[in-house]
Amino acid sequence: xxxxxxxxxxxxxxDGVIEAMPQYAKxxxxxxxxxxxxxxxxxxxxxxxxxxxxxxxxxxxxGLFGSIKKITKTEGFLGFYRGNGASVAxxxxxxxxxxxAYEQYRRWIILSFPNFDRGPVLDLLAGSFAGGTAVxxxxxxxxxxxxxxxxxxxxxxxxxxxxxxxxxxxxxISDCFSKTFKEAGLRGLYRGVAPSLYGIFxxxxxxxxxxxxxxxxxPEEHKKNIMVKLVCGSVAGLLGQTFTYPLxxxxxxxxxxxxxxxxxxxxxxxxxxxxxxxxKQGIKQLFSGLSINYLKVVPSVAxxxxxxxxxxxxxRVPSRDEAVVEVVTNKRNIQSSSxxx
Numbered sequence: 001x002x003x004x005x006x007x008x009x010x011x012x013x014x015d016g017v018i019e020a021m022p023q024y025a026k027x028x029x030x031x032x033x034x035x036x037x038x039x040x041x042x043x044x045x046x047x048x049x050x051x052x053x054x055x056x057x058x059x060x061x062x063g064l065f066g067s068i069k070k071i072t073k074t075e076g077f078l079g080f081y082r083g084n085g086a087s088v089a090x091x092x093x094x095x096x097x098x099x100x101a102y103e104q105y106r107r108w109i110i111l112s113f114p115n116f117d118r119g120p121v122l123d124l125l126a127g128s129f130a131g132g133t134a135v136x137x138x139x140x141x142x143x144x145x146x147x148x149x150x151x152x153x154x155x156x157x158x159x160x161x162x163x164x165x166x167x168x169x170x171x172x173i174s175d176c177f178s179k180t181f182k183e184a185g186l187r188g189l190y191r192g193v194a195p196s197l198y199g200i201f202x203x204x205x206x207x208x209x210x211x212x213x214x215x216x217x218x219p220e221e222h223k224k225n226i227m228v229k230l231v232c233g234s235v236a237g238l239l240g241q242t243f244t245y246p247l248x249x250x251x252x253x254x255x256x257x258x259x260x261x262x263x264x265x266x267x268x269x270x271x272x273x274x275x276x277x278x279x280k281q282g283i284k285q286l287f288s289g290l291s292i293n294y295l296k297v298v299p300s301v302a303x304x305x306x307x308x309x310x311x312x313x314x315x316r317v318p319s320r321d322e323a324v325v326e327v328v329t330n331k332r333n334i335q336s337s338s339x340x341x
Contacts, residue, residue, distance in 0.1 A: 018315055018316060023317060023318070026315040027099055027100040027103050027312070028097070028100045030311035030312050030315055030317065031095045032095055032096035033308075034095055034099065034303070035092055035095020035096065035304060036095070038095075038300045038307065039084075039091040039300070040088060041303060042296040043081050043084040044068075044081070046084075046087065046149070046296055047079070047080050047081070047083065047084075048064065048080075049296060050150060050252060051150070052292060064292060083145045083146070083149035084145075085172075085173060086141060086145035086176070087149075089141055089173065090142050090145055093141075094137075094142075095134075095304065097137055097138065099130075101133045101134060102127055105130055106122060109126060110122070120216075121209075123205075123209050124206065124208065127206075127209065128200075128204055130204060131200040131201060131204025132201055132204075134200075135196050135200045136197070139190055139196060140189040143190070144177055147176050148170055148172075148173070151169065192250075192252075194270040195248075195250040195251040195254065195270045198270065200244075202240075202243060203241065203244040206240035206244075207237060207301060209236075210232075211232050211233055211236035211301075214231075214232040214235060226306055229305060230302040230303070232302075232305070233301045233302035233304065233306060234302040236305070237297040237301025238297060242290075245287060245293065248293075249285065249288060250273050253277065254270070274286070
């Protein structure tokens with residue numbers, strides 16, 4: 001009896017907290033939870049993909065399963081999660097800002113341009129701007145995550161694979177931050193941000209575009225089905241990633257170029273790096289790790305969108321159309337009261 005009473009009290013408190021939260025805060029929480037869960041599920045594939053993109057000779061020659069065996073043998077199970085702390089630390093605020101900014105940009109476009117079509121183009125624009133906003137605000141965490149994932153620790157723990165010089169051994173997130181900042185200042189923390197922005201604008205926009213467009217064709221009675229959301233999210237991530245993947249390879253190589261002693265002087269800007277990779281490593285390298293990325297993107301985007309929609313329901317976030325109506329109504333009430341005053 002006492003246990004049930006405690007559960008009711010906790011439930012009442014949670015209801016009060018949820019009701020007190022502003023809508024943007026609910027969207028932030030929903031997005032952060034979705035991003036954290038999705039990223040953790042696919043962390044092992046993300047580690048292998050980064051090694052494919054940045055350590056071509058060592059890992060591409062032995063393939064996906066060979067790479068998995070090598071990481072298991074040299075670093076153990078936890079080796080698959082090297083850099084995942086930085087990844088989750090980045091993805092939680094990134095996903096929170098991305099989803100929340102998408103909703104905010106979407107509402108802003110509708111309110112500012114009432115005659116604008118509320119079809120998939122609206123989702124494309126809102127998603128693109130939201131992706132760019134989230135990248136700019138959280139990029140240093142992505143760079144740190146890549147540098148930590150790039151390190152390959154030998155079993156003896158006494159050295160790093162030959163490509164990494166001793167001064168670039170990072171002990172953790174804060175150590176990587178401080179060393180990177182000392183080496184190159186704020187500019188160093190944003191190394192590779194240009195290809196990230198070039199890539200995220202079309203990718204984020206296309207991702208939301210495909211997801212929302214596919215949901216529009218789902219019968220109303222099936223729209224809340226989790227499997228339907230997972231399928232829509234999978235296809236959206238797959239299509240969006242295919243078009244923008246080469247820029248992801250450029251970004252990763254730019255992020256670790258200070259660690260690679262042999263290429264420091266060669267790689268400069270985004271398009272110079274793109275041309276250099278194509279010329280010296282071949283066009284194929286621009287799609288290095290794409291097959292792994294497909295394996296990663298399918299569950300990642302699917303889980304992300306699904307958890308986000310489930311969290312919005314749990315947090316009682318109104319539908320997008322209801323939210324727009326509420327904002328318009330509040331705006332009119334404010335204008336009316338100011339006129340009366």
